[in-house]
Amino acid sequence: MPWTKLWLASSAGPPLASGPVSREWRRKIGRFGLGSWWPRPEQAAAGALDHLPSDQWPALAAKWHAAGFDSPLLRQLAELEIPPFDSGSSARNRTGGWAAPRGLVLSDQPGGIHARFAAIGQAVDLMPEVLRSIGFDPAPADEAFVARCQSALDVVQLDLDVTGYGQYRMRARFGGWPASVLPTLPDGSYWGGTEGMGREEEGSGLLWHAADLVSATMKEIPEIEWPVCAIHGGHPGSIWDGEEPAHLIKKVAWWRCTNTGHPLAPVGQLTAEVAKTL
């Protein structure tokens, strides 16, 4: 993703500087090592926050304030204190930055973890309001992202319909951080045990992921193996075994026979000849 280019292109923003940045905020800015790269508000509203852990959002808000953006909500987020995972000696080893989640380390302080999660929840709730308050609405980018995922699910839906499983209408469900989309059944149930579709996915890769997620959702929730080869059937042992049903073959998303592995049809082009119908 060409963030550098975006950053350069957007360096002439509309903000008006107001007031000095407090020492406290400067400390916060330095604490996480955001360094010289950090998403501008317009980039954040377009999805760049997907890659910045939400415990760093208060520091980011302080950066935005230092760059001249201002609103009461922005100040509120900048002032939010997020307790660290660990308050013991290992706290000295924190380097912050872009590392993967460190995993849970039990806090010395009773309720420390809960306080941390509560504060992170506040940051997640505040951020869209903060962005709107300084003129950058994240809703259009999020809606476009969800619509893109729904379009992929609609292609997979053609295959559900043609095989007689049309009652399982898959809706794109937008969730949390990092932002992702999972297929959801009409009763609102979804399977959260795997990674959802990401904002950066597109084209045949997105369609493959949508197909894989729909098949996984069918398996995990109504416990149905779908789709199944008309000739070989599913895995003879159990629906949980066998080949992965969705594959990317030469940049095209295909269904495969879960029993023997041969290609069935491109996703969206199943027929009653190649796949079992209800």
Ligand SMILES: [Zn+2]
């Ligand atoms: Zn087969």
